Amino acid sequence: MCNGSNHGESICFIIPPYILKELAMRGQGEAREAALETLVRSAQLHGRRELVSLLPAARALNTGTKRRTIYDAKNGTQLPGTLVRTEGGKASKDVAVNEAYTGSGTVYDFFKRIYNRNSINDAGLRLDSTVHYDRNYDNAFWDGQQMVYGDGDGVIFQRFTKSLDVIGHELTHGVTQYEAGLEYMNQPGALNEHFSDVFGSLVKQWKRKQSADKADWIIGEGLFAKGINGVGIRSMKAPGTAYDDPRLGKDPQPAHMRDLYRGRQDNGGVHINSGIPNHAFYLAAVAIGGNAWEKAGRIWYVALRDRLRQRSNFKQAAALIIAVAGELYGAGSNELKAVQSAWKAVGVI
Numbered sequence: 001m002c003n004g005s006n007h008g009e010s011i012c013f014i015i016p017p018y019i020l021k022e023l024a025m026r027g028q029g030e031a032r033e034a035a036l037e038t039l040v041r042s043a044q045l046h047g048r049r050e051l052v053s054l055l056p057a058a059r060a061l062n063t064g065t066k067r068r069t070i071y072d073a074k075n076g077t078q079l080p081g082t083l084v085r086t087e088g089g090k091a092s093k094d095v096a097v098n099e100a101y102t103g104s105g106t107v108y109d110f111f112k113r114i115y116n117r118n119s120i121n122d123a124g125l126r127l128d129s130t131v132h133y134d135r136n137y138d139n140a141f142w143d144g145q146q147m148v149y150g151d152g153d154g155v156i157f158q159r160f161t162k163s164l165d166v167i168g169h170e171l172t173h174g175v176t177q178y179e180a181g182l183e184y185m186n187q188p189g190a191l192n193e194h195f196s197d198v199f200g201s202l203v204k205q206w207k208r209k210q211s212a213d214k215a216d217w218i219i220g221e222g223l224f225a226k227g228i229n230g231v232g233i234r235s236m237k238a239p240g241t242a243y244d245d246p247r248l249g250k251d252p253q254p255a256h257m258r259d260l261y262r263g264r265q266d267n268g269g270v271h272i273n274s275g276i277p278n279h280a281f282y283l284a285a286v287a288i289g290g291n292a293w294e295k296a297g298r299i300w301y302v303a304l305r306d307r308l309r310q311r312s313n314f315k316q317a318a319a320l321i322i323a324v325a326g327e328l329y330g331a332g333s334n335e336l337k338a339v340q341s342a343w344k345a346v347g348v349i
Contacts, residue, residue: 011045012173012184012196013141014166014220015157015233016271020138022249023156031247034136034153041077041134045143064124066108070097071130073148080146081130099161100129100149106164107171110203114293115301120174127171131161142170144177155225156247163222163232164207169200180308187313189270194277195304201236202293212285212292218242236282239275255279257314257347277314280342287338295335299325318343 015038023035061067071081072094084097091098104127111117119125128146137150140160147170149160160166173196176182182192197219205215220233220242230243230251239253253275254260260276261269281300285292299321307320322339329335343349 011042011141011143012170012192013042013139014160014170015139016266017042018252018266018271019233019248023138023247026247026249027156028247029155030136031153031155034138034155037134037136038138038150041137042139045141061126062121062124063126064118066105066112066119067124067126068101068104068108069126069128070101071128072097073130073133075132075135075151077134079130079133079143079148080128081132094131096131096149096151096159096161099159100131100147100167103161103164103167104129104147104171106207107168107203110168110199110206110293111175114206115298117175120171121178125174140166140170142173144174147171152223152225156228157223158225160223163220165200165204165219165221165232166223167200168203169196169219172196172199175199176304179305180312181310182308182312183310184267184270186268186270187273188311189267190273191277191308191312191314191317193270193274194281195300197234197236197274197278198281198297198300202297205291206293211290212288212296215292217282234271234275234278236275236278239279253278255346276346276348277317280318280346280348282342283345284339284342287341288335295329296339299328299335299339302328314348318348322349 020035020039024032024039027035067087070085072084073081085092085101108119108127130146130148133148133150136153138153138157140149152158152160176192176195182188184192200219201217217237218232218235223232224230229245232242234253235242239255240251242251244250252272255275257276261272263269266272281296285296288295303321303324307324308317325336325339
């Protein structure tokens with residue numbers, strides 16, 4: 001979920017509003033209260049972003065190299081908080097500090113080594129992160145300048161620094177912000193979420209040295225507390241199957257255009273409908289084989305960097321991605337055929 005202007009900086013949340021709303025209605029006790037407070041805080045942050053977008057990006061520093069800075073909000077809401085760890089500094093006794101530091105470094109290394117991208121903006125942007133944001137905060141977000149992590153309520157969600165694919169997902173919103181700038185509504189917004197899921201999953205696969213056929217393709221692995229019936233918040237391999245729990249409802253993602261969500265909630269289904277292009281990427285990556293970040297990921301990265309525009313829809317994105325596959329690997333190549341077949345399989349072309 002991203003709140004803010006369609007152009008430029010926005011706040012992008014990993015937990016969709018429909019999950020929090022279900023929890024606020026179905027949950028009990030502290031879990032219900034945490035969901036309600038998170039929804040309220042998200043609305044307040046939306047207003048803050050509108051103000052911040054008018055000010056110079058004082059913390060958005062280009063260092064030219066990997067530079068991580070970790071802050072502690074100490075369960076408050078003032079950002080960035082108290083400085084607790086900097087690049088090269090020794091490990092903290094606080095696991096969330098270390099996870100934010102290591103995770104953001106892994107994302108930096110992935111984009112640098114695999115796609116020769118120098119940080120989020122390709123100009124050495126410093127990677128700032130704040131941990132322990134608010135109390136029992138059920139979310140993590142990229143606010144246009146930095147990462148912010150809640151600790152979760154401990155009943156439904158665990159700490160949000162725990163999941164590497166979440167860190168990769170949210171930082172990729174920053175990449176999209178500096179590249180295609182996909183506006184956060186309807187199909188362009190679903191593509192915005194889709195690219196974050198793609199590279200969030202690829203960062204995890206790269207770190208684990210997993211080939212496409214061995215990966216779990218889950219977004220939000222490890223976020224749910226014990227007793228929740230779910231493996232994560234989304235599945236690229238099988239959209240609509242990630243969770244089914246009385247307190248959260250059932251994963252609503254479609255895997256095919258025939259089931260496209262056409263309502264207004266979730267900014268026109270940006271988290272819901274991302275299941276369609278997500279599944280296309282999964283199908284293409286598995287058909288191509290090997291490590292998904294090498295070929296499928298490169299095709300999607302070049303398309304995001306060079307081809308997509310703010311209002312690209314699914315059909316336009318598919319055409320651009322197919323064209324990139326042909327340019328990179330040749331007409332008649334297995335890579336091109338795999339990408340074409342994947343978009344056909346989900347009903348986009």
